Amino acid sequence: MIVVTGATGTIGRALIKELGGAARAVVRRAEQGPELGCDYVVGDLERPETIPLEPGDRLFLNSSLWPGFVRAHQAVIDRAAAVGVAQVVTVSVYGVTSGSLLGFGMHGQVDSHLKASGVPWSILAPVGYMQNLAGDIDEEGRIFGSYGSGGVGYIDAHDVAAVAAVLLTRPVGADTTYDLTGPAAPTHDEVAAELTRALGRTVRYVDLPVEEAAAHLEKRGMPAEVARDLAELMSQIGDGRWADTTTTVSDLLGRPPRSLREFLA
Template sequence: MNTPSTVLITGGTGTTGSRIATLLRGQTTLRIATRKPSSGEHVRFDWANPATHGPALTGVGRIYLVAPVGVADPAPLVRPFLAAAVRAGVRRVVLLSSSAIDEGAPGLGALHRMVRTALPEWAVLRPSWFMQNFLGEHPVAAGIRTSGEIVTATGEGRVAFVDAADIAAVAARALLDPTPHNAAHVITGPEALSYADAAAVITESSGRRVRHRSVSTAELTTRLIAAGIPAEFAAILAGLDADIQRGADERVTSTVQSVTGRRPRSFAEFARVLAPP
């Protein structure tokens, strides 16, 4: 296989982007976009500063696209970036979206059509909710840490949680495969679990009791705003929980197996690596 041209990984220091960089390193030339470059592989890139976009795109052939995070309507920032990418000779874009967001939906949904019409080679990744939300700074993880409680507005709705490593594996194929995927991939873990199920798995593997409490979407919105999330985005996030409650995210797909040739990691396998309290 020919070595593909330079791959620009936006969100390259984040949950999926950093894992994609690890998978691609050595197979192609990488350029990792970050607001705080600290190595030769890094390039300064800030969605809010268009002056950083052109230099980041020079010599790039393929892009992993993580839209500005926490921005309710990213289209006005992403549209000119894609136009500049086309002018710079980029042929392929792999967009990170979400299984919860259909093409044309407000926010990220507006970007699906944009990427598949702007460039000849594309893929839209639509992962389910990340298992990594149970780690780090995410409100789910923070709740477990501080009170042993996961607070959502999902009721008994189930989610086919997916490991970010499996998303990265699909992304790596979509970026490197000689034949462009030109498809939207709904990426899930192997089973759908409610947050109460997930809490039970964590309790079992950590030995510390973790429980789930479901609240109204209005209460969740208030809690997210109190945690520092902008009001408009907090309302969107709470609305996604309401979708989960309605069963919108319980679908399980075979994408990880069919694209990467191996099965996705289960939540129980993931929970084994969660640090004990």
């Protein structure tokens, strides 16, 4: 059985479709289940014993981030190892380590735990999702950031789901981290131009030095320390570390990843 956590999320829903409903979804509230188009159980990653795992199952482990993310994901991995799960496929972020800032560091800690767990693993390591971009536009058509002119190989989260489906349905392979990107790595000026084209109204990228980006985020309600780290993360991304593109999506899917223009259309 393929057990899908984060089933109501962007990747989870797309994954269940890719699997043709041949999955067991874990949902936090019973009313979320019927619309998913597959078998489901009520469970919560905060309570690992509620995740329905049996020997030989294949587990898709994914959720959004919250303060208890590391502890919960590590506990579910321990349970998967104890039960004798055949494979854990999880979603992390491209290039992270335990020492990375904010959620990136959380992912790094979970990844290290998974690699040491003894369970066969596949870690999906995407860069940013195309799905985020439109939500970053403010009322005046601006996107603020401190990425500078560094490109980012934005990927459609549905391509991440398609990769997960392949890994969960073919024979379990060697433990591997899959670095996932879209087909190109536009700068944020280029992203704004694509958004302008797709939305039919002007979108402008406004680049700010880290201090100013942090102040901007703080003004919008973010705690000072988080705002500072987020601005710093954006400038780290802007140094070019997310500007490479990989062929992993096309290698696994036999088709290219969706471009930003296709996604926005």
